[in-house]
Amino acid sequence: MAIRKFDNLNRRNALVLSATAVMGILYPLVGRTDDGDDNGGGSTSQSGAGGQPIALATTGIRANVVVxxxxxxxxxxxxxxxxxxxxxxxxxxxxxxxxxxxxxxxNFVLTSVRSLSSLSYTWDQLATAYGVVRKKARLQSINSANRQVVLSDGSVLSYDRLVVAPGVDFENAYGLTAQDYDTRTPHAWRAGLQTTLLQQQLAAAVNGDTYVMTIPVAPYRCPPGPYERACLVADYLTTRKGPNCRVLILDENPKIQAEAVNFGRAFGVIHAGVVNYQSGVTGIAIDPVTKVVTYTDKSGLSQTVQARVVNPIPPHRASGSGAGGWMAAAGLNNSADGRWAKVNPLSYESTAVAGVHVIGDAAQCGLPKAGHVGNQEAKICADAIVRLLSGQSPDSAPVANSACYSPITATTASWLTAVYQYDPVTQTMKVAANGGVTAGAAPTEAAAITSGNFKQMGTWFNTLMGDTYT
Ligand SMILES: Cc1cc2nc3c(=O)[nH]c(=O)nc-3n(C[C@H](O)[C@H](O)[C@H](O)COP(=O)(O)OP(=O)(O)OC[C@H]3O[C@@H](n4cnc5c(N)ncnc54)[C@H](O)[C@@H]3O)c2cc1C
Structure with missing residues (x-):
């Protein structure tokens, strides 16, 4: 990508560049069908740049950006x-x-199909191929007046532009503590040790056991993710443990939040009699020792269930946005509920703190919280920062797309996709259709749940991770 494009940027070039930037990831999705990889093959052995340094353009821009x-x-x-x-x-x-x-x-780790190590990625290629300097430390505070950050190792970095992409923190909910999540009732909504714990608990289940999952009020990370997990767990328990296993979904939302048609079919037909989907649930309380779960159903009746495995997905918020957190101290969490960082979707610059950009799940701008979306936001943000450093304005009409594959069984999947466009009226990103922002436009879901979708999922995942880490 020659930086010359930024030097004499006219509107047409800007749109082409932005569209190329943000839509690039879509091409393999629509252009390829089956690479023979059945469910994705991420690993620490990555291709792409092949570890060789890439010859970067000389643009004349001189700046320090901290990510x-x-x-x-x-x-x-x-x-x-x-x-x-x-x-x-x-x-x-x-x-x-x-x-x-x-x-x-x-979710495939939970069903013992994949290992966590097969989903692990390093930043080595970003360093060797692109010259990104890796600093192994945690951000502790931001001094936006001096444009400096303080890190956990005591070092101080100065920046011209700061991009924060810290993901989410999870709240203690339903009577549970952080220690309960780590040792007894894992949410596993950030892959790691809790994923292994939940996998072990499912592996120890026997025929007749009940798995209970909770879903927090939106917005939460990965709208279709909990429903996907429920389907895979139902498939796993009934095929590996026996037909009398049950999956109870306690959704605090009034309805299924994504792919409503296909998940409705999955719960009502494919996993009928196994999955019990309850929407509009309130008052969830979980005993982490006995695994007794109580809740109020949407008709107002109090219910009690004895679970073998409890998988609460608690409410979450931008990482560091809680009381005493670094994001809160910097004043970045300026959404109405104080959980998210409101950003200008043209640049992802915070609407509260100049020079600081927030992308990914921590940001609020109208886009769903998803990895594919985080990758798209990153490209719009990078493009905008380069333009700003060149003395130009960000692209005024960015476009982003989101695609997500949702396994329904061990061999079939659905998918969801949408194109989002900047809406100058609300200054947010909105679903686009027929060439523009259209009232009522919604993401499109797969016409059917198929094994072909399942195979395409591997291509999509490898392409996304390759674009991100290599
Ligand atoms: C089970 C499950 C399935 C999912 N499936 C899909 C899917 O099919 N498609 C999809 O698009 N999305 C999916 N998602 C959502 C996706 O994983 C997230 O939306 C995505 O990871 C968000 O990216 P992010 O960069 O904002 O945060 P993360 O990917 O969580 O990265 C945040 C990073 O910031 C680092 N960090 C945090 N605090 C600090 C600090 N103070 N200093 C320095 N570094 C810090 C963390 O260590 C971490 O590496 C799924 C999520 C789950 C849980």
């Missing part, structure tokens, strides 16, 4: 800032972990 968080959004923005900003844009990626474990596909 916080090396997940789906942060890794993507670090790579594209170097690619599009050129060799004069120094990018430092601050991330405390040794590797990133993908949440996407992690």
């Amino acid at each position: 916080v968080g090396g997940g789906m959004a942060g890794a993507s923005v670090a790579k594209y800032l170097r690619l599009w900003g050129g060799s004069g844009v120094n990018v430092t990626l601050v991330e405390p972990d040794d590797a990133y474990v993908s949440n996407i596909m992690s």
Whole structure:
């Protein structure tokens, strides 16, 4: 991507560049069908740039950009800032972990189909191929007046632009503590040790056992994710443990939040008699020791169920936005409920703090919280930062797409996709249809649940992760 495009940017070039940037990930989705990989093949052995340094353009831009968080959004923005900003844009990626474990596909770890290590990615290629400087530390505070960040190792980094992509924190809910999530009732909504614990609990289940899952009020990370998990667990328990296993979904939302037709069919037909989907549930209380769950159903009746495995997905919020958190201290969590960072979707710059951009699940701008979306937001953000550093304005009409595959059984899947466009009236991203923002337009879901979709899922996942980490 030649940076010259940014030097003499006219509106047409801007749109082409932006569309190329944000839509690039879509091409393999629509252009390829089956690469023979049945459910995705992410691994730490990555291809793409092949580990060789890429010759970056000389753009004339000289700037320091600090990126916080090396997940789906942060890794993507670090790579594209170097690619599009050129060799004069120094990018430092601050991330405390040794590797990133993908949440996407992690429901297959629960059913013992995949390992966590097969979903692990490092930042090595971002360093060797693109020259991203990796700093193994945690962000502790932001001094936006001085444009500096303080890290957990005591170092201080100065920035011209700061991008934060820290993901989410989980709240203690339903009478549970963080220790309960870690040791007894895992949410496993961030892939890692809790995923392994939940997998072990499911592996120990026997015929006749009940698995109970809770879903928090939206917005939450990955709208179709909980329903996908319920389907895979139902498939696993009934095929591996016996036909009398049951899956109870306690949804605090009034209805299924994504792919309502296909998940409705999955619950009512494919997993009929196994999955019990309850919407509009309130007052959930969980005993982490006895695994007794009580709740009030939508007709107002109090219910009690004895579970073998409890998988509460608690309410979450932008990481660091809770009381005493670094995001709260910086004043970035300015959504109405204080949980998310409101951003200008043209640049992902915070609407509260100048020079700080927020992308991924932590941001609020009208887009769903998903890894594919985080990758898209990263590209719009990188493009905008390069333009801003060049003295230009961000693209005024960004477009983003979202695609998500949802396994329904061990061999079949559905999918969901949408194109989003900037709506200048609400200054948010909205679902587009027929060439523009259209009132009432909604994401499109697969016409059927098929094995072909399941195979395409592997191509989609590998393409997305390759674009993000290599
Ligand atoms: C079970 C499950 C299935 C999913 N399936 C899909 C799917 O099919 N498709 C899809 O698009 N999305 C899916 N998602 C959602 C997707 O995983 C998230 O939306 C995505 O990971 C968000 O990216 P992010 O970069 O905002 O956060 P993350 O990917 O969580 O990355 C955040 C990073 O920031 C780092 N960090 C946090 N705090 C600090 C700090 N103070 N200093 C430095 N670094 C910090 C963390 O260590 C982490 O590496 C799924 C999620 C789950 C749980």
